[in-house]
Amino acid sequence: MNAAVDRKKPRLATTSLAGCFGCHTSLLDIDERLFDLVERVDFDRSPLTDTKQCASCDIGLVEGGLCNAENILVLHEFRRNCKLLVALGACAINGGLPAQRNHLDLGQCLQEVYLTGPGIVGGQIPNDPELPLPLDKVRPIHEVVRVDYFIPGCPPSGDAIWKFLTDLLDGRTPRLGYPLLHFD
Amino acid sequence: MRQPNILFDGLPLPFADGQTIMEAATAAGIFIPHLCHHPDFKPQGSCKLCTVKANGRHVSACTMPAKDGMEVENNSPDLNDKRRTMLQMLFVEGNHFCPSCEKSGNCMLQALAYELEMLTPHFPHFYPDRPVDASHPQVLLDFNRCILCELCVRASRDVDDKNVFALSGRGIRKHLIVNAESGRLADTSFSLGDKAAHVCPVGVIIEKGRGFALPIGRRRYDIQPIGMELERAARCRGSGEAI
Amino acid sequence: MDCDPRSLLETVVTEGCFEAMGLAALLQPVVDRHRRDPRQLLQILRAAQEVLGYLPAVALTAIADAVDLPRARVEGVAGFYSFLHLTPVGRYRVLFSDNITDRMLGSGELLDRLCNKLWIERGKVSEDGLVSVDTTSCTGMGDQGPALLVNGRPMTRMSAERIDWISELIRGQAALDDWPREFFVVDDNIQRRDALLTTRWPAGEALRTALARGRSAMLAEMQRANLRGRGGAGFTTHIKWESARRATTRGERATRYVVCNADEGEPGTFKDRVLLASYADLVFDGMTIAGFTIGAEQGLLYLRGEYAWLLPALDENLVRRRRDGLLGGQICGQADLSFDIEIHVGAGAYVCGEETALLESLEGKRGVPRIRPPFPVHAGYLGQPTVVNNVETLCKAALIALRGGDWFAGLGTKQSTGTKLLSISGDVERPGVYEYPFGVSVSQVLSDCGADNAQAVQVGGPSGACLAMHEFMRRIAFEDVPTAGAFMVFGAQRDMFEVARNFSHFFAHESCGFCTPCRVGTSLVANCMDKIANGHGSQYEINEIFRIHRLLHAASHCGLGQSACNPLLDTLTKFRPAYERRLRSLDFEPAFDLDQALAGARQMTGRDDPAAHFGQPARMPGGER
Numbered sequence A: 001m002n003a004a005v006d007r008k009k010p011r012l013a014t015t016s017l018a019g020c021f022g023c024h025t026s027l028l029d030i031d032e033r034l035f036d037l038v039e040r041v042d043f044d045r046s047p048l049t050d051t052k053q054c055a056s057c058d059i060g061l062v063e064g065g066l067c068n069a070e071n072i073l074v075l076h077e078f079r080r081n082c083k084l085l086v087a088l089g090a091c092a093i094n095g096g097l098p099a100q101r102n103h104l105d106l107g108q109c110l111q112e113v114y115l116t117g118p119g120i121v122g123g124q125i126p127n128d129p130e131l132p133l134p135l136d137k138v139r140p141i142h143e144v145v146r147v148d149y150f151i152p153g154c155p156p157s158g159d160a161i162w163k164f165l166t167d168l169l170d171g172r173t174p175r176l177g178y179p180l181l182h183f184d
Numbered sequence B: 001m002r003q004p005n006i007l008f009d010g011l012p013l014p015f016a017d018g019q020t021i022m023e024a025a026t027a028a029g030i031f032i033p034h035l036c037h038h039p040d041f042k043p044q045g046s047c048k049l050c051t052v053k054a055n056g057r058h059v060s061a062c063t064m065p066a067k068d069g070m071e072v073e074n075n076s077p078d079l080n081d082k083r084r085t086m087l088q089m090l091f092v093e094g095n096h097f098c099p100s101c102e103k104s105g106n107c108m109l110q111a112l113a114y115e116l117e118m119l120t121p122h123f124p125h126f127y128p129d130r131p132v133d134a135s136h137p138q139v140l141l142d143f144n145r146c147i148l149c150e151l152c153v154r155a156s157r158d159v160d161d162k163n164v165f166a167l168s169g170r171g172i173r174k175h176l177i178v179n180a181e182s183g184r185l186a187d188t189s190f191s192l193g194d195k196a197a198h199v200c201p202v203g204v205i206i207e208k209g210r211g212f213a214l215p216i217g218r219r220r221y222d223i224q225p226i227g228m229e230l231e232r233a234a235r236c237r238g239s240g241e242a243i
Numbered sequence C: 001m002d003c004d005p006r007s008l009l010e011t012v013v014t015e016g017c018f019e020a021m022g023l024a025a026l027l028q029p030v031v032d033r034h035r036r037d038p039r040q041l042l043q044i045l046r047a048a049q050e051v052l053g054y055l056p057a058v059a060l061t062a063i064a065d066a067v068d069l070p071r072a073r074v075e076g077v078a079g080f081y082s083f084l085h086l087t088p089v090g091r092y093r094v095l096f097s098d099n100i101t102d103r104m105l106g107s108g109e110l111l112d113r114l115c116n117k118l119w120i121e122r123g124k125v126s127e128d129g130l131v132s133v134d135t136t137s138c139t140g141m142g143d144q145g146p147a148l149l150v151n152g153r154p155m156t157r158m159s160a161e162r163i164d165w166i167s168e169l170i171r172g173q174a175a176l177d178d179w180p181r182e183f184f185v186v187d188d189n190i191q192r193r194d195a196l197l198t199t200r201w202p203a204g205e206a207l208r209t210a211l212a213r214g215r216s217a218m219l220a221e222m223q224r225a226n227l228r229g230r231g232g233a234g235f236t237t238h239i240k241w242e243s244a245r246r247a248t249t250r251g252e253r254a255t256r257y258v259v260c261n262a263d264e265g266e267p268g269t270f271k272d273r274v275l276l277a278s279y280a281d282l283v284f285d286g287m288t289i290a291g292f293t294i295g296a297e298q299g300l301l302y303l304r305g306e307y308a309w310l311l312p313a314l315d316e317n318l319v320r321r322r323r324d325g326l327l328g329g330q331i332c333g334q335a336d337l338s339f340d341i342e343i344h345v346g347a348g349a350y351v352c353g354e355e356t357a358l359l360e361s362l363e364g365k366r367g368v369p370r371i372r373p374p375f376p377v378h379a380g381y382l383g384q385p386t387v388v389n390n391v392e393t394l395c396k397a398a399l400i401a402l403r404g405g406d407w408f409a410g411l412g413t414k415q416s417t418g419t420k421l422l423s424i425s426g427d428v429e430r431p432g433v434y435e436y437p438f439g440v441s442v443s444q445v446l447s448d449c450g451a452d453n454a455q456a457v458q459v460g461g462p463s464g465a466c467l468a469m470h471e472f473m474r475r476i477a478f479e480d481v482p483t484a485g486a487f488m489v490f491g492a493q494r495d496m497f498e499v500a501r502n503f504s505h506f507f508a509h510e511s512c513g514f515c516t517p518c519r520v521g522t523s524l525v526a527n528c529m530d531k532i533a534n535g536h537g538s539q540y541e542i543n544e545i546f547r548i549h550r551l552l553h554a555a556s557h558c559g560l561g562q563s564a565c566n567p568l569l570d571t572l573t574k575f576r577p578a579y580e581r582r583l584r585s586l587d588f589e590p591a592f593d594l595d596q597a598l599a600g601a602r603q604m605t606g607r608d609d610p611a612a613h614f615g616q617p618a619r620m621p622g623g624e625r
């Protein structure tokens, strides 16, 4: 492999925070175009590569919103390392399904789940420092870091993701026109 | 006598006396983004999505009477940017989770967001706490998605003659209420046959038990963008085709 | 009903529940007094609340039935106004005026002090239902603050000693009438008199002169005087009068109306208060002259809820005028001339100063500005031609009747004739009302009122302009610095960011919520300012404020939204360092406090390890904020 050419290949990292991996599945949905993609980018940290730490990257795709402290740490890691940060899918963009807990009080939630819910005897709210603490509300990622691009959809279609990435890689301003732009 | 014209995005557009800018444009098959406007009801002028520039001043197209020689700017980057910002405000003001909303695909707010290429709600969310009202046997009220357009208010008052809906509160705490001491829809005279049951442009007034009858992806604005509907209808009218 | 309402109330209210029969008995005199007229709805709701303490759901139902309106509409009106309460409030309801000038005089600390003394949380009713303490928008006492309202009655010049005393009085459940009288003293504080405030004519003199002149001649005098409205917009008064006179009336109750705008809601403005308190005859003369000139038979004065304490004296005055033949039928003995005046009281909504919102409120509705056109001169109160004028404008009209248009036009500047009352407050030695001929320079005013270290003046209130030192040679006039009358001075020691933040909250609180940009935008902006104040701001917020300003300025439905960001824009351009020294970074900061977002979970799990925190090292156990 030619190292000089290789260095020019943009690096792509992806992660799923408070999401359902649906957006990642959609990324795989670009089918045989995946081969083109692998030709054109190198994957860094991603569930697809199992790399756990993000190195300096060109593009970071973030699926899912923020529901706990760890989500925020990972998001910060992505923001630090990625030149362009992309919110991928509804949950990253407005909190999505997990954010529908936002009208409930976190304390009451925890209490009910671990202490007072049906069938619970002698329960305890886990306090292991290894476990990330939940946030009082689930938040979209743009409320915590600057986000450069957004790909809406639940999940965004493979076509939408492909269009976005190829626009970006070809040096065009990414644009999802109708009908690729979808919120559902 | 010469028919009066407005100059609409540089093109002459005839109008009849008494027509608003919105009515003149609609008659000519030109789409001006709107949410609180509905041709069957008295203009309201509150959502401000239809903001255009008339002779250099920002006005609401749905309430401003057309005047001969008036120069109207509608489809400009600046105005569309303002409209996009207002859509973003509406999205963060309520709780809009389209994937779990029955109205998705048939929703004007969403369709306008597509039309104006709104990719993100941008602002910090208010995440208001707005309990749903499931008391009525036929209809569910999910206030989380209310954009306060008052179409249901106008329909119930002016067409159904029932006054089921009204607004209370003010500022960011303004909200929709129903006509019952209990605050429950079941205790009002509302029924599914009301005009008010069918005017909500978003997913607040939802008929129970219908669910996702038509699958997502095959709905009104999945098939055709909101701005195109009108233009195609006008083209068909012009050429005498069936729509 | 000859039963004492107080004892009846006690039998009707049991543990917060109202017994329906008794309730009807309590409400009947209220609705009857207002002829069960739906247009009197706001007045009925105010009166019902006087009797019941607040407006419980059953009462709204009963009122709706009585005036034959849909219940939801009654609830919608009740829910609009700050001074109407749908949930119980304290028997003593203390509202601190929250204008920046009150704050500069220490109102925030006094509020905390009172809350501590009474063991209550701000904004919550004490458990025994005795007292609640909160803030309200400017009560129009900027010259004698810190001010507050207790059960609607104004108290001025609050101090720590007075607050302690008040707390004792409340705990001792002393009747308001037994509180020290000096607490309730409101002074006029007139510091400079010119053409208007030196007037000492007997009641009706101006009116008689106008009648002697005749309609057309009076209008001609108004034209020569070139009087422009003193309420803010500066519209030429004779054109307004002429249009209303020519406009056609409609329907059976075909008549024209004169409305006096005494809403004086712009924070820092209190000159109309002084005119209503000490020059009421001039105000009523002005209204009657307007009525005579345009052919109106009814006048309405819309008095802001904060000034309800002025009502008894104003009502007495009206009775006197009727007795003296200055109101009612056959005014001044002219058989064909009838005109009367009715006073409506608002209920805590700044937007009702906007003339079309005011008309809606007069009609008993939510105070939402109307679509224009049509303008009030063509279709105003009840759809009839209506002149809406500010209190001071009407006084000036009376003055013109007395002294003639040419005399008036000789005062002030060519484009801004006559004099202007300024309400001066803030960092000055002699706060109060000052009357100047138009054209006076800001620096002249500053030296007259004793402001030697001013760094800024907010002219015209939050929706006006903030002038920095280099602009002090500018002149008060429509063609230079226009103003509705507020003149708030900020000394060098003041933080102009906090001034702007106070104003941003004012607009968010007062937005009527009708149109999208103002309803959401004013709240977004207030949140941005809080974020910056809490040390979490960045350049991003500043850019957001500019962006929202451009939208609000262009797309808002009325003047409130259009000018809501003016004070921020002014301070951002003229006092940028006040913002910048608070910014945490130049790039971006989270929309919320990350560490605080974990507080709930920390409390539930009892954790305080480093991973349970953001941004700062773990604190000592139990060190939760």
Ligand SMILES: Cc1cc2nc3c(=O)[nH]c(=O)nc-3n(C[C@H](O)[C@H](O)[C@H](O)COP(=O)(O)O)c2cc1C
Pocket: C228, C229, C230, C231, C232, C233, C234, C235, C261, C262, C263, C264, C265, C266, C350, C351, C352, C353, C354, C355, C356, C388, C389, C390, C391, C393, C394, C558, C559, C560
């Ligand atoms: C938000 C808003 C609040 C206003 N408040 C007042 C007020 O308190 N008093 C007043 O006289 N005019 C107020 N105005 C101006 C009125 O709309 C109107 O222009 C004025 O009463 C006309 O009277 P004038 O011509 O005598 O000035 C306000 C306008 C706006 C947009």
Ligand code: SF4
Pocket: A183, B095, B096, B097, B098, B099, B101, B102, B103, B104, B105, B107, B108, B109, B110, B145, B202, B203, B204
């Ligand atoms: S109402 Fe419209 S925008 Fe809101 S959640 Fe439903 S589909 Fe989405």
Ligand code: SF4
Pocket: B145, B146, B147, B148, B149, B150, B151, B152, B153, B176, B199, B200, B201, B202, B204, B205
């Ligand atoms: S329920 Fe629907 S129609 Fe009624 S105000 Fe809300 S968005 Fe408009």
Ligand code: SF4
Pocket: C351, C368, C369, C510, C511, C512, C513, C514, C515, C516, C518, C519, C556, C557, C558, C559, C560, C561, C562
């Ligand atoms: S600008 Fe504000 S106050 Fe005026 S109509 Fe709109 S929401 Fe109401």
Ligand code: FES
Pocket: B033, B034, B035, B036, B037, B044, B045, B046, B047, B048, B049, B050, B051, B060, B061, B062, B063
């Ligand atoms: S459509 Fe015109 S303001 Fe809503």
